Amino acid sequence: MRPILNRQISNLKESATLFINQLALKLRNEGKDICHLGFGESPFPVPEQMQDALRNNAQRKQYISGYGLTELRQAVADFSQKEFSYNYSYENIFIGPGSKELIFQLLYLLEGPLMVPAPSWVSYGPQARIRSKTFLPIKTDFKNGYRLQAEELDAACSSQDYPQKILILNNPSNPTGSVHSAVELRDLAEVCRKHGVIVISDEIYALTQYDGQQFEGIAKYYPEATITTSGISKAFSAGGWRLGFAMIPDEFAEITKPLSAFVSETFSCVSAPIQFGALPGFAGYDELREYVERCRDIHAATGHYLCQQFRKIGLNCPEPQGAFYLFPDFENFKDKLSSRGIKTSTELSKRLLDEVGVALLPGADFYMPENYLAVRIASVDYDGAQVLHDFPGKTELTQELNLSLFPKLVEACRRINNWLK
Numbered sequence: 001m002r003p004i005l006n007r008q009i010s011n012l013k014e015s016a017t018l019f020i021n022q023l024a025l026k027l028r029n030e031g032k033d034i035c036h037l038g039f040g041e042s043p044f045p046v047p048e049q050m051q052d053a054l055r056n057n058a059q060r061k062q063y064i065s066g067y068g069l070t071e072l073r074q075a076v077a078d079f080s081q082k083e084f085s086y087n088y089s090y091e092n093i094f095i096g097p098g099s100k101e102l103i104f105q106l107l108y109l110l111e112g113p114l115m116v117p118a119p120s121w122v123s124y125g126p127q128a129r130i131r132s133k134t135f136l137p138i139k140t141d142f143k144n145g146y147r148l149q150a151e152e153l154d155a156a157c158s159s160q161d162y163p164q165k166i167l168i169l170n171n172p173s174n175p176t177g178s179v180h181s182a183v184e185l186r187d188l189a190e191v192c193r194k195h196g197v198i199v200i201s202d203e204i205y206a207l208t209q210y211d212g213q214q215f216e217g218i219a220k221y222y223p224e225a226t227i228t229t230s231g232i233s234k235a236f237s238a239g240g241w242r243l244g245f246a247m248i249p250d251e252f253a254e255i256t257k258p259l260s261a262f263v264s265e266t267f268s269c270v271s272a273p274i275q276f277g278a279l280p281g282f283a284g285y286d287e288l289r290e291y292v293e294r295c296r297d298i299h300a301a302t303g304h305y306l307c308q309q310f311r312k313i314g315l316n317c318p319e320p321q322g323a324f325y326l327f328p329d330f331e332n333f334k335d336k337l338s339s340r341g342i343k344t345s346t347e348l349s350k351r352l353l354d355e356v357g358v359a360l361l362p363g364a365d366f367y368m369p370e371n372y373l374a375v376r377i378a379s380v381d382y383d384g385a386q387v388l389h390d391f392p393g394k395t396e397l398t399q400e401l402n403l404s405l406f407p408k409l410v411e412a413c414r415r416i417n418n419w420l421k
């Protein structure tokens with residue numbers, strides 16, 4: 001018997017980022033010398049305080065309320081009040097197995113088309129498709145660092161008839177590393193208000209904003225209709241622990257009941273020891289601040305280094321301001337690459353992996369046109385524990401230091417440069 005499958009699922013391909021990670025690791029295991037710029041996993045060890053809390057709570061075996069552990073929800077509410085001036089009450093905070101799952105559940109619950117800036121993270125589109133939602137990537141401009149502008153959002157909203165629209169704004173951005181300014185957020189908020197847009201503000205990289213500036217999220221300017229999501233994967237390097245949260249404004253009290261029912265009928269709750277393990281990340285953030293800021297400074301150093309190198313090679317690349325990604329394009333080499341049979345970003349990525357062992361992701365996976373030769377670079381292929389120990393701080397990094405701390409990143413630039421000659 002052949003199983004009959006739900007086509008919304010059977011037509012999905014495996015998440016592009018997880019796929020490239022598996023492929024690059026397989027090639028490495030086969031002995032190939034791969035520079036892995038494809039996967040955005042924080043390379044640093046999980047802070048000791050969180051590891052201790054996880055160990056000390058391993059015996060906890062109870063189911064916890066689907067909302068999450070009360071102490072953790074309260075700690076997240078206090079943390080986001082103190083660090084980002086948000087006013088979410090702890091009763092409206094959901095703890096889930098990663099913010100990815102919570103975003104999915106929210107998209108499942110909320111009616112209306114999903115709009116995202118293009119480029120945006122690879123998983124939003126498939127999540128919308130699973131739910132048969134209209135998915136509308138909004139074209140942005142290189143000259144704005146691909147940050148969504150109010151006029152662009154306004155035009156997109158005007159093209160949609162459904163009275164409610166959803167916008168996912170990921171700030172700092174995966175794939176570009178861009179961070180929206182306060183003025184941009186305020187202007188976007190005005191457009192959202194005009195068109196009845198619910199914003200899911202994906203702030204999983206908020207604590208990685210470079211240069212020590214206070215991060216600002218759109219909830220500050222549009223508190224009444226912004227659901228903010230984040231978690232422990234990036235700033236606390238605990239992606240595999242699978243814990244994230246969604247913060248829902250009081251105005252959306254109607255969301256919390258059905259969402260809680262949805263949670264109870266699906267994942268039930270996040271594993272209890274993991275919730276206790278996450279607690280020091282928020283309740284004891286002052287103790288972890290130094291770790292988070294040191295990791296952030298390392299991301300800033302690698303981001304600036306790669307951007308400089310890419311520009312030297314002749315690629316166009318917006319300067320990253322947060323997260324651990326860059327989004328350079330090879331448009332200046334279009335004719336040369338075309339003569340080698342490379343006309344799409346997918347072909348470009350494939351050939352870079354096959355011919356010089358540099359793994360990265362095609363811009364097309366981030367909703368850019370196939371023939372636009374952009375790629376997504378992750379800047380985390382190094383030994384995080386070693387670098388955390390040896391990193392000299394914010395001083396200018398010399399080429400020797402870069403070579404000893406980030407040999408794969410230096411080597412990737414050398415390979416791309418030679419390949420383009």
Ligand SMILES: Cc1ncc(COP(=O)(O)O)c(C=O)c1O
Nearest residue numbers: 098099100121174204231233244
């Ligand atoms: C933009 C963005 N949002 C959300 C996530 C998922 O985070 P979590 O580990 O909380 O599910 C990621 C992970 O790569 C991401 O890059």
